[in-house]
Amino acid sequence: MTTLENRTHALAMTSEAEVRAVREVLLDAGLLGETVRYTFFTPEEPAKGEVLSGAETDRRFRVILLDIASGRSWDVVVSTDSRSVVSNRELDPPRDGQPPIIDTEFEMIEDILNAAAEWREALERRGIDPAQVRAVPLSAGAFDDYPEHPGHRVVRAFGFRQDHEKDHPWAHPIDGLVAYVDLTARTVDRVVDHAEHPVPETTGNFDDPEVQGPPLDLKPIEITQPQGRSFTVEDGHVRWGKWDLRIGFNEREGLTLHQIAFDGRPICYRASVAEMVVPYADPSPVRFWQNYFDCGEYMFARYADSLQLGCDCLGDILYTDAVIADDLGNPRTIENAICMHEEDYGVLWKHSDMFTGSRETRRQRRLVISFFTPIGNYDYGFYWYLYLDGTIELECKATGIVFTSGTPGEYATEIAPGLGAPFHQHLFSARLDMTVDGGPNAVEEIEAARVPMGEGNPYGNAFRRSVTRLSRESDAQRDANASTGRVWHIINTEKTNALGQPVGYTLHPEGQPTLLADDASVIRSRATFAAKALWVTQYDADERYPAGDFVNQNPGGAGLPAWVQADRPVDGEDIVVWHTFGLTHFPRPEDWPIMPVDYTGFVLKPSGFFDRNPALDIPASTNGHCHGGKENGEVHGPGKDRGAE
Structure with missing residues (x-):
């Protein structure tokens, strides 16, 4: 089978050429409109039996598509070998759930919040300039406190005050305030302003040298392998x-x-x-x-x-x-x-x-x-x-x-x-x-079990192993x-x-x-x-x-x-x-x-996989840092250059 970039194994890591090929197939199928985005892309691995048999397998990828304008989404599988769409199912969000949240949606959250009067007013009551607030959009879960728009994509957003460009806003949470955001309509549907808590004034700037203090006098640790590494990697x-x-x-x-x-x-x-x-x-x-x-x-x-x-x-x-x-x-x-x-x-x-x-x-x-x-x-x-x-x-x-x-x-x-x-x-x-x-395999649950003192255990020292097959x-x-x-x-x-x-x-x-x-x-x-x-x-x-x-x-x-x-x-x-x-x-x-x-x-x-210690064949150290090792003609005795145990 001819594959992109002469792929040599069914489980080979994804290549840039394959990502481009998937996009071309979706474009040709009319599935990538101007407002459609990827929310998930991964290799669709062949079934285990196919791989272990060594049979030729079809190289496939799974893509979850989202139309950010309508909120509709699709679960699509593409073959890069046949250059075709293998399957395409539209999701039913109330039943299936929503696709993952993506960067495109994260990037627009502050504009959505700052366009909402209720959010701006809540910040102004606290004396906070909305331009100082970094919004954190978070997955909303599936609670019954937000029934207005079933099936809509929503996040809940907290605000954190950022005092300057290098200031870590996690130190300044604006607590008691959360916004419910409809990502499809790009609107703030609700602001819960539960309480006005003081914004903490501590610093979180761990990367500021003044916060870190003078560095400790630690000598470098260098790890070397003069003969190179002992492992090889070829095509994964x-x-x-x-x-x-x-x-x-x-x-x-x-x-x-x-x-x-x-x-x-x-x-x-x-x-x-x-x-x-x-x-x-x-x-x-x-x-x-x-x-x-x-x-x-x-x-x-x-x-x-x-x-x-x-x-x-x-x-x-x-x-x-x-x-x-x-x-x-x-x-x-x-x-x-x-x-x-x-x-x-x-x-x-x-x-x-x-x-x-x-x-x-x-x-x-x-x-x-x-x-x-x-x-x-x-x-x-x-x-x-x-x-x-x-x-x-x-x-x-x-x-x-x-x-x-x-x-x-x-x-x-x-x-x-x-x-x-x-x-x-x-x-x-x-x-x-x-x-x-x-x-084939099975699982046994094994645990220690006490044996009561009595016949067969007159001194009470016995314990046994309990085994339960699942x-x-x-x-x-x-x-x-x-x-x-x-x-x-x-x-x-x-x-x-x-x-x-x-x-x-x-x-x-x-x-x-x-x-x-x-x-x-x-x-x-x-x-x-x-x-x-x-x-x-x-x-x-x-x-x-x-x-x-x-x-x-x-x-x-x-x-x-x-x-x-x-x-x-x-x-x-x-x-x-x-x-x-x-x-x-x-x-x-x-x-x-x-x-x-x-x-x-x-x-x-x-545990029983081997008949004896499988590491008996590991060679003794020969780097001159063990007792009896030689380095530059010197024999190292106890207390001199001994390797850590």
């Missing part, structure tokens, strides 16, 4: 040690990993962060609706940073660009969107034996594949780690600026004089399309339980190791709180995925996003809660594991004016 195909995988990128999920294998054995067909939600805890009349689905409502990876050597990444770095489409459907290349490098990670294994005199140490290292994206006030980093012993880890980093209010109190921390930061959560959903040793989708909606060390063992139901045990990988959760909102709340119905730490579903190529395809203004019930109604079997099937993890953030004064990185994530560890 990554090889490192025994690891083999592909990388991808799209504007909704950001970085995606595909066909992850170790020593030729499959582990996971596709891994991504498929959704995240940030629900806030302040129930006030102007803030009760605050909850943001950064993937589904904003396509947050379209704002991914172009990473910088020495700042974002250290060492022998390989950067990869990512290509997305802008609002008009033209290609936009994010340079250095993905960073790949190796990191030393301390001791991998070590023993000094008193009987044999053996002293052996091997150092751990990991391959890091990452990207960073700012979305509004927050910045998120997503770091996939692959370790020499077969472990996979995802670490999500949250930094940036906390969302602020002018009303510290029961549901917010006072982080600076008069400045509040409402309590909130950052909840992520990882979609893990598992293929442990090729499948058989159907109704069984496979689980909470974490740190008190019992609950983990989930993903096994191959047809293959065993040399000891007769099923080969598998274990998902180790952090066990932090899931969604804290009330069961009857609107956010609970819209972010049901976040109410459980684990869901297991039978694989379906169309089931990609845990809160549904169209999250913006969706009334709820889409995604995982809808799919599991079928109650399909998940024991010995082709399964997808969905894991909710995240942070519950009670902000601290130390989080202002910029928040040090907070961390969350999970680990997948081999």
Whole structure:
């Protein structure tokens, strides 16, 4: 099959030529009028079976189109191989939800607000010049407090005062005031002026040298690999040690990993962060609706940073660009969107034996594949780690600026004089399309269980392992339980190791709180995925996003809660594991004016996948910095140039 730019793999990353080709097809089909914009563009990946079979596949892309004049929208799939529209469905917003909010709409929000007399008058009563106000348009949710225009695209907007061009307005929230904006009609339909709170006068200018103070005297850290890096990347195909995988990128999920294998054995067909939600805890009349689905409502990876050597990444770095489409459907290349490098990670294994005199140490290292994206006030980093012993880890980093209010109190921390930061959560959903040793797979819930003192346990020291097989989708909606060390063992139901045990990988959760909102709340119905730490579903190529395809203004019930109604079997099937993890953030004064990185994530560890330690073949360090190593003819003894453990 002849494809654009001699594409070599069905999961190859998007090229600029493909973005242009999709636009040409849509133009030829008459689907791109003067007021039509892209709200979503992503590769429409072939079904898993087609890719794994090696069959030729059709290269397709999914585009969600929005007419910003009429509010009508369409879900379109385009083939760049046949240069044709494969499918085209007009959305029904009251039922389906709205397409994501786009840059075109963000850019016009201040003009809409400043044209509204009620908004200007509310600011004037506070003695604030509208020209000083930076408006923040935020997804409106799906509440019954705005019934006037069902099906219309709406956002709710807060104002923040900006005192000068370099002033960070997050320090000056204009609290007690919110506007409801109809994006299609470009009108302010309602202004809720609940209370006039003093605007905080603290500074948020963390990048001002006077605020930072004199820099500490820290010596540079340089990371070098004199012989170069140990991994290779060809057309998105990554090889490192025994690891083999592909990388991808799209504007909704950001970085995606595909066909992850170790020593030729499959582990996971596709891994991504498929959704995240940030629900806030302040129930006030102007803030009760605050909850943001950064993937589904904003396509947050379209704002991914172009990473910088020495700042974002250290060492022998390989950067990869990512290509997305802008609002008009033209290609936009994010340079250095993905960073790949190796990191030393301390001791991998070590023993000094008193009987044999053996002293052996091997150092751990990991391959890091990452990207960073700012979305509004927050910045998120997503770091996939692959370790020499077969472990996979995802670490999500949250930094940036906390969302602020002018009303510290029961549901917010006072982080600076008069400045509040409402309590909130950052909840992520990882979609893990598992293929442990090729499948079929199943999930066992494993936890520690106490054994009562008595017959067989006369001294009360015994405890055992409790194993529960999850058989159907109704069984496979689980909470974490740190008190019992609950983990989930993903096994191959047809293959065993040399000891007769099923080969598998274990998902180790952090066990932090899931969604804290009330069961009857609107956010609970819209972010049901976040109410459980684990869901297991039978694989379906169309089931990609845990809160549904169209999250913006969706009334709820889409995604995982809808799919599991079928109650399909998940024991010995082709399964997808969905894991909710995240942070519950009670902000601290130390989080202002910029928040040090907070961390969350999970680990997948081999459990019976190998017959023994798979990292016995890691060579000893030869860089002259271990005891017994030689450098310039000198033998380094204890206390001299010893490597950190």
